[in-house]
Amino acid sequence: MSIRINKEKCVGCGRCIDACPGNLLELAEGKADIRIPEDCWGCTSCMKYCSQSALEYYLGADLGGRGAVMTIEKEKDIYNWKIHMPGGETKVISVNRKNANQY
Amino acid sequence: MSDVKLITKKIRTDALIIGGGTAGCYAAIRLGEASVGKILLVEKAGIERSGCLAAGVNALNAYISKGHVPMDYVEYARADGEGIVREDLLLSMSERLNKVTEDLENRGLVILKDENGEYVTRGWRNVKINGENIKPLLAEGVYAQPDVTVLNHVNITDLVTQRVHGKTIVRGAVGFSVKEPVIYEIEAEAVLIATGGAAGLYRPNNPGFSRHKMWYSPFNTGAGFAMGFAAGAEMTTFENRFVALRCKDTIAPTGTIAQGVGAKQINAGGEIYEKEYGITTPQRIYGTVEENRKGKGPCYLKTEGISKEQEQDLFKAYLNMAPSQTLKWIESGKTPSRQSVEIEGTEPYVVGGHTASGFWVDTGRMTTIPGLFAAGDVAGGSPQKYVTGALAEGEIAAESMASYLDKKEKGDEPEVEFSQESAYAHHFEVKDNNITWRGVEEAMQKIMDEYAGGIHTDYRYNESRLVLAREKIKDLQGLVDDLAAEDMFDLLHIYEVRERLLVCRILIEHLLARKETRWHIFGENADYPQQSDEYKKYVNSRLENGEIRIIFRQLVKGESYEHPDK
Ligand SMILES: Cc1cc2nc3c(=O)[nH]c(=O)nc-3n(C[C@H](O)[C@H](O)[C@H](O)COP(=O)(O)OP(=O)(O)OC[C@H]3O[C@@H](n4cnc5c(N)ncnc54)[C@H](O)[C@@H]3O)c2cc1C
Ligand code: SF4
Ligand code: SF4
Numbered sequence: 001m002s003i004r005i006n007k008e009k010c011v012g013c014g015r016c017i018d019a020c021p022g023n024l025l026e027l028a029e030g031k032a033d034i035r036i037p038e039d040c041w042g043c044t045s046c047m048k049y050c051s052q053s054a055l056e057y058y059l060g061a062d063l064g065g066r067g068a069v070m071t072i073e074k075e076k077d078i079y080n081w082k083i084h085m086p087g088g089e090t091k092v093i094s095v096n097r098k099n100a101n102q103y
Numbered sequence: 104m105s106d107v108k109l110i111t112k113k114i115r116t117d118a119l120i121i122g123g124g125t126a127g128c129y130a131a132i133r134l135g136e137a138s139v140g141k142i143l144l145v146e147k148a149g150i151e152r153s154g155c156l157a158a159g160v161n162a163l164n165a166y167i168s169k170g171h172v173p174m175d176y177v178e179y180a181r182a183d184g185e186g187i188v189r190e191d192l193l194l195s196m197s198e199r200l201n202k203v204t205e206d207l208e209n210r211g212l213v214i215l216k217d218e219n220g221e222y223v224t225r226g227w228r229n230v231k232i233n234g235e236n237i238k239p240l241l242a243e244g245v246y247a248q249p250d251v252t253v254l255n256h257v258n259i260t261d262l263v264t265q266r267v268h269g270k271t272i273v274r275g276a277v278g279f280s281v282k283e284p285v286i287y288e289i290e291a292e293a294v295l296i297a298t299g300g301a302a303g304l305y306r307p308n309n310p311g312f313s314r315h316k317m318w319y320s321p322f323n324t325g326a327g328f329a330m331g332f333a334a335g336a337e338m339t340t341f342e343n344r345f346v347a348l349r350c351k352d353t354i355a356p357t358g359t360i361a362q363g364v365g366a367k368q369i370n371a372g373g374e375i376y377e378k379e380y381g382i383t384t385p386q387r388i389y390g391t392v393e394e395n396r397k398g399k400g401p402c403y404l405k406t407e408g409i410s411k412e413q414e415q416d417l418f419k420a421y422l423n424m425a426p427s428q429t430l431k432w433i434e435s436g437k438t439p440s441r442q443s444v445e446i447e448g449t450e451p452y453v454v455g456g457h458t459a460s461g462f463w464v465d466t467g468r469m470t471t472i473p474g475l476f477a478a479g480d481v482a483g484g485s486p487q488k489y490v491t492g493a494l495a496e497g498e499i500a501a502e503s504m505a506s507y508l509d510k511k512e513k514g515d516e517p518e519v520e521f522s523q524e525s526a527y528a529h530h531f532e533v534k535d536n537n538i539t540w541r542g543v544e545e546a547m548q549k550i551m552d553e554y555a556g557g558i559h560t561d562y563r564y565n566e567s568r569l570v571l572a573r574e575k576i577k578d579l580q581g582l583v584d585d586l587a588a589e590d591m592f593d594l595l596h597i598y599e600v601r602e603r604l605l606v607c608r609i610l611i612e613h614l615l616a617r618k619e620t621r622w623h624i625f626g627e628n629a630d631y632p633q634q635s636d637e638y639k640k641y642v643n644s645r646l647e648n649g650e651i652r653i654i655f656r657q658l659v660k661g662e663s664y665e666h667p668d669k
Contacts (some may be wrong), residue, residue, distance in 0.1 A: 039315050083430060101423055
């Protein structure tokens, strides 16, 4: 699994770069870039700092990835996790950050 | 050859903390409150999201609920660790678990409560939370301390020690920025190591594109073990490796499913096999490995048939800690109510927060080097620490450091000499050759997997294989000096592989020294498949004259332990 940057959405603010526990992100020509996609831990930290939802999370084919990407849109205390399926359909799961896990 | 020109910055501080993770951040907060002078926290990434807590955690796994006392936790950890634990460390940690939990809540952590305002527990040791943002909350606490300076994106590689009055004491550390060509030479009166455990030693479950989809943080490379050991500090119980039971491929936690929806472990034939082997962590993995060996796999957590509501709760719980699992369920359409979740054991890690491996410390968490302290996953003797235990240890270490600083007569030591600069610069000077850090890392992981009890051999090892592993890892160590770096990011990786190789060397010697199988999976010695009373003792190690020396120590009982040669 790894992160892909949607260059059309990225505004080059650099906020995601500080957040990566593996120092994997950098700015290249004014846009975020991932240096070694294979070294991503999949922690989604970077995504939580992007106001543009420009960071797209995906599973490698070795984990069963088949082209879907996941993004986060923040709305106050809510994280809207959006899963964009390859066929065009989008599924949304909203998680309230003020609610504890049930399990 | 690269044209990187390194510049050197010198910093003086009273307290230095290496690693701004769970334990390091908490120690920084407590030291800041104690007004001990200048405190410098150095972190290889950024403290808001670095280390184990990056994605968030599922629950607080160490808590003493009503009707229980700290000693119950000690006994639980002692039984789980088959006796090879330190009572003094476990007890002092357990006594603080509830206090740090309340402090986390005051800092803004969401903890589930019942109608009487009591924490809702899962079992007697486990508190339900929304753990997605623990790390940003701790970072906020650190930044609020005026005496604490944070140096993010700086990787520490070596400690600096000095002989003073016939004793070797710690005097600082050296490292480099991972972003710009700057070396940091740091002089300090006391140092805390809180760099976490070591992942990436063995070939991982997903060795290809998703090679970093592992349980433990792939960015915790065992740097603290390596720099401490090289400086002469004593280590303990490395042979008590940790292997986690995880959801296949995504390596997401299984406890959430097992305890959350009560799913049982079943084999391919649908038989519940967990009853046969037991339900401690190693037993759960041992059972799974054995079922597979008997040809009865794959193994699953039986979730098929759970309700849609339970399924939705699982989706959310995983988004808060292991988001790839939710994505996998939805992308494949094989959601847990429709298909049971396949499980597997991970590759082994060296993690003092789960098992007992790490620095040999006294009750105040000082290592065998005066002035050098250790807390969290890097500190040994005290397993089952988890988040709250790491916080408790950070706090204990901070208190000991404050009193050490208070008592220390400053200024009578000779000037600190740093000598690392040329070693860093060398990697930019060597000619490009066909050996890369990545190649060396892969070779190391392959050797550990095949010869030192990785997934490849169902975690089993024997002396013949370990002796080969020793030889082959030594051989790889000889390649590190000639690895070429183009930029600081390359230099980081070169040092990471250097650290891991040393951790592998220590681990191999420990595995060889314990001639019994004390723990299934974690230490599965094929030459000696049973426990032996002779080994009811600690296996410790030190570097002496360039060689790894094994030291056996008798079990420590009672509430306090001081280093004998103090
Ligand atoms: C995926 C995962 C899930 C977990 N889930 C739970 C859970 O649900 N409940 C629970 O109670 N526990 C859980 N744990 C365990 C718990 O998170 C850890 O035991 C604890 O956070 C360890 O704290 P630490 O400070 O030792 O390590 P960390 O928090 O990892 O801190 C180590 C820090 O040191 C930095 N560092 C490393 N090397 C260097 C260097 N050379 N120079 C400078 N800095 C360096 C790292 O970047 C990192 O920030 C989980 C662990 C993991 C990995
Ligand atoms: S998901 Fe985590 S490891 Fe991957 S790029 Fe983002 S912050 Fe870094
Ligand atoms: S946070 Fe988002 S917009 Fe800013 S640099 Fe990163 S990807 Fe681009």
